[in-house]
Amino acid sequence: MNAAFDFVPVWTLILGAGIFFYVLLDGFDLGVGMLYGLAPDVSARNIIMNSIAPVWDGNETWLVLGGVGLLAAFPLAFAIIIPALYFPILVMLLALVFRGVAFEFRFRDAPHRTFWDHGFCYGSAIATFAQGVMRGAFIQGFEVEGRHFAGSTLDFLTPFSLLTGVALLFGYGLLGAGWLILKTEGEIQEAARRHGRICLAGVLIAIAVVSIWTPLATQAVAQRWFSWPNIAFFSPVPIATAIAAYGVWRALNGRSEAGTFIGGVILFALSYVGMAISLWPMIVPYRYTLWEAASSESTQAFLLVGTLFLLPVIFFYTAWSYWVFRGKVRADVGYH
Amino acid sequence: MELDPVLLSRLQFAWVIAWHILLPAFTVGLASYIAVLEGLHLFTKREIYLRVSMFWIRIFSVSFGMGVVSGIVMPFQFGTNWSRFSDAAGDIIGPLLAYEGLTAFFLESAFLGVLLFGRRLVPPWAHFIAALMVALGTLFSSFWILAANSWMQTPAGYQIVDGRFVPTAWLDVIFNPSFPYRLAHTVVGFYVTTGFVVAGVAAWLLRNGRFFSEARIMLSMTLWLLSVLVPLQIVLGDEHGLNTLEHQPAKLAAIEARWETARNVPLTLFAIPDETNETNRLELNVPHLGSLILTHSFDGEIKGLKEWKAEDRPPVAIPFFAFRIMVGIGVLMLLFVAASWWLRIRDTLFDSPWFLRACLIMAPLGFVAVLAGWTTTEVGRQPWTIYGLLRTADSVPLALTGGDVLVSLIGYLAVYLVMFPAGIFVMAKLVQKGPAPGPEADSPIESGRPAGPTQIQLHSEGDAP
Numbered sequence: 055m056n057a058a059f060d061f062v063p064v065w066t067l068i069l070g071a072g073i074f075f076y077v078l079l080d081g082f083d084l085g086v087g088m089l090y091g092l093a094p095d096v097s098a099r100n101i102i103m104n105s106i107a108p109v110w111d112g113n114e115t116w117l118v119l120g121g122v123g124l125l126a127a128f129p130l131a132f133a134i135i136i137p138a139l140y141f142p143i144l145v146m147l148l149a150l151v152f153r154g155v156a157f158e159f160r161f162r163d164a165p166h167r168t169f170w171d172h173g174f175c176y177g178s179a180i181a182t183f184a185q186g187v188m189r190g191a192f193i194q195g196f197e198v199e200g201r202h203f204a205g206s207t208l209d210f211l212t213p214f215s216l217l218t219g220v221a222l223l224f225g226y227g228l229l230g231a232g233w234l235i236l237k238t239e240g241e242i243q244e245a246a247r248r249h250g251r252i253c254l255a256g257v258l259i260a261i262a263v264v265s266i267w268t269p270l271a272t273q274a275v276a277q278r279w280f281s282w283p284n285i286a287f288f289s290p291v292p293i294a295t296a297i298a299a300y301g302v303w304r305a306l307n308g309r310s311e312a313g314t315f316i317g318g319v320i321l322f323a324l325s326y327v328g329m330a331i332s333l334w335p336m337i338v339p340y341r342y343t344l345w346e347a348a349s350s351e352s353t354q355a356f357l358l359v360g361t362l363f364l365l366p367v368i369f370f371y372t373a374w375s376y377w378v379f380r381g382k383v384r385a386d387v388g389y390h
Numbered sequence: 391m392e393l394d395p396v397l398l399s400r401l402q403f404a405w406v407i408a409w410h411i412l413l414p415a416f417t418v419g420l421a422s423y424i425a426v427l428e429g430l431h432l433f434t435k436r437e438i439y440l441r442v443s444m445f446w447i448r449i450f451s452v453s454f455g456m457g458v459v460s461g462i463v464m465p466f467q468f469g470t471n472w473s474r475f476s477d478a479a480g481d482i483i484g485p486l487l488a489y490e491g492l493t494a495f496f497l498e499s500a501f502l503g504v505l506l507f508g509r510r511l512v513p514p515w516a517h518f519i520a521a522l523m524v525a526l527g528t529l530f531s532s533f534w535i536l537a538a539n540s541w542m543q544t545p546a547g548y549q550i551v552d553g554r555f556v557p558t559a560w561l562d563v564i565f566n567p568s569f570p571y572r573l574a575h576t577v578v579g580f581y582v583t584t585g586f587v588v589a590g591v592a593a594w595l596l597r598n599g600r601f602f603s604e605a606r607i608m609l610s611m612t613l614w615l616l617s618v619l620v621p622l623q624i625v626l627g628d629e630h631g632l633n634t635l636e637h638q639p640a641k642l643a644a645i646e647a648r649w650e651t652a653r654n655v656p657l658t659l660f661a662i663p664d665e666t667n668e669t670n671r672l673e674l675n676v677p678h679l680g681s682l683i684l685t686h687s688f689d690g691e692i693k694g695l696k697e698w699k700a701e702d703r704p705p706v707a708i709p710f711f712a713f714r715i716m717v718g719i720g721v722l723m724l725l726f727v728a729a730s731w732w733l734r735i736r737d738t739l740f741d742s743p744w745f746l747r748a749c750l751i752m753a754p755l756g757f758v759a760v761l762a763g764w765t766t767t768e769v770g771r772q773p774w775t776i777y778g779l780l781r782t783a784d785s786v787p788l789a790l791t792g793g794d795v796l797v798s799l800i801g802y803l804a805v806y807l808v809m810f811p812a813g814i815f816v817m818a819k820l821v822q823k824g825p826a827p828g829p830e831a832d833s834p835i836e837s838g839r840p841a842g843p844t845q846i847q848l849h850s851e852g853d854a855p
Binding site: 107108109111112114115117118119121122123125126127129130132133134135136137138139140141143144147148150151152154155157158159162163166201202203204205206207349350352353356357360361364365368371372374375378379 | 451452454455456458459460461462463465466468469470471473474476477480481482483484485487488489490491492493495496497499500501502503504506507508511512523556557558560787788789790791794797798801802805806809812813815816819820
């Protein structure tokens with residue numbers, strides 16, 4: 055087939071955006087799940103859970119889309135990366151099962167409420183940690199032979215990936231705190247501001263360590279960032295990160311209700327761009343480029359037609375459902 | 391003992407899909423039922439429809455949540471355990487699954503929030519639209535996932551380039567030869583499954599002497615539906631069988647445990663297939679009937695398993711028995727529906743003790759039939775993931791060890807054995823409460839300003855005019 059149009063950049067953008075939406079949306083509700091464990095009493099827990107009950111499964115749908123989107127647009131990457139992350143994916147899925155059913159079960163299975171409370175909180179934390187570990191393992195790259203992952207299923211386990219796992223706990227915690235500041239008032243909001251400050255500190259330390267560690271560990275990444283003229287083009291990324299971090303700190307300590315969440319989103323976006331800069335144009339780091347792993351033109355074209363039509367529709371009705379549940383969660387009504 | 395990653399991966403897939411499929415088998419039908427009830431309430435203003443709908447919405451929300459989380463597990467199985475299949479067929483399977491997400495999952499999840507929690511926040515017509523969209527989403531989902539599954543059974547519209555399947559004609563990929571039959575047979579099967587659950591719950595309420603008017607509406611509506619769908623399902627199953635005969639003759643031979651190619655074959659009601667000696671023991675046959683049913687002609691030819699090399703044959707006993715369980719349940723369902731017609735004519739539908747007991751016994755059988763049918767078609771596809779083209783044994787990741795899969799399988803076993811019984815327990819408690827209005831009945835999550843006109847004044851018994 056002669057390439058009339060190169061779909062790969064388009065799909066890179068769509069998939070990149072899809073995974074970013076997942077990180078943001080499930081990020082805040084996994085973060086809320088973790089902070090749930092710190093809530094002082096049942097009524098606070100009810101409010102915290104109700105703040106995400108109508109939207110959580112929509113948020114997790116982005117995970118499915120990220121997975122099958124990767125399969126459709128870059129099947130070779132899917133076929134190498136997913137088996138390489140066998141155990142972190144297993145742990146993430148099992149944790150997501152527990153936290154997902156806890157929404158309903160906690161309310162309807164009162165005799166075992168404590169069990170489901172723990173399932174919700176630890177499930178959220180474990181799923182987050184597993185996702186962070188995956189990100190670290192991804193940055194470090196995989197052992198590949200031909201079209202197959204050739205390493206061991208325990209290769210993912212390194213000090214670096216454990217660090218990125220912990221980093222994501224703070225990161226999602228920050229987004230969760232930002233969400234709770236938006237959706238709650240009074241003591242719960244105050245607590246969220248407190249937790250948000252701790253999470254922000256954790257996030258900043260993690261960003262700093264990862265930003266230093268990655269170029270030290272990987273020659274290619276160092277070259278990408280520190281060679282001239284790249285350093286001039288990319289220097290706005292760390293500078294903007296510092297500004298955003300300052301903004302979040304101000305919002306957490308001031309009276310702004312949206313500032314923390316928006317600032318958290320910006321921090322995630324900048325980290326994401328930073329990672330993209332480091333790895334571009336690799337999809338299976340240091341082995342296969344986006345173009346080498348891409349599916350056939352026919353596949354990418356067929357899926358693109360529907361996606362370009364459906365994504366705006368999805369944004370429209372998702373926005374509507376968020377709008378229906380806008381405003382503060384009220385104390386006198388619960389998950390029912 | 392050497393642990394076989396292929397066998398263990400198959401067991402793991404069977405385990406996670408078997409539990410998962412029970413939920414769509416229930417929620418696809420239930421979503422439509424709820425949409426119908428919401429519509430009836432919107433247009434007739436009779437509150438009894440609202441009470442029945444709210445009762446089922448509570449049960450739906452539990453089963454849907456379980457469906458979501460067990461469904462998220464599924465696409466990742468293609469990568470963790472079937473990566474060589476994903477590499478080979480990702481160009482074709484990928485977009486089908488992606489379209490399922492884009493057309494169905496987002497639609498369901500966005501409108502589910504409104505359906506469950508938004509009754510007081512949006513106008514009644516918008517709430518009805520939400521119910522419709524959730525129902526539509528479940529049907530879109532069935533469409534795409536069965537297109538993908540059917541393509542693995544009867545691949546079309548592709549060419550093979552360097553061992554990878556590349557699409558050449560998307561309409562042929564989607565509307566591959568077995569797809570229309572599988573889609574119709576599966577979706578009607580899901581509706582029937584839901585119907586028997588609703589009938590069973592209604593009968594249970596009647597037998598307990600509670601919520602008469604609600605239970606009658608449920609039972610009567612459902613039996614009308616089953617009166618149409620059960621006979622239809624048998625016709626669809628027959629058509630699906632003809633399609634299998636044409637496109638997957640080895641599967642059909644296994645289903646019928648036929649070893650020799652022959653015309654005018656009998657219908658084997660029972661046998662113990664003996665795969666080592668390539669024969670059956672303890673056969674119970676009805677002469678001539680096999681060819682008539684399978685080919686619609688007395689001297690129709692059925693290919694025997696010996697036409698294929700042993701390594702290309704599916705297992706025989708599993709599809710053979712699973713198919714007979716499914717068909718047996720189908721026959722029972724038909725008898726049940728016929729009985730309901732007779733009782734309706736005599737006007738004793740709601741107070742015939744034996745019939746109500748039969749409703750209870752029949753309630754879970756739809757699930758058994760779905761699992762049996764699924765087992766028949768998937769085991770019958772073996773030893774291939776893509777029928778005739780890619781072997782199951784060549785589909786697992788090279789680096790994966792038996793030990794890895796054993797660990798993950800134990801993980802899935804443990805978590806599902808906690809989650810599913812808990813879910814069944816929770817749903818049973820909801821059924822026990824019945825369609826009672828109460829503090830728990832429909833207090834939504836309210837955010838911000840409670841907007842929208844709502845009138846939900848509920849009475850526990852009797853029809854409001």
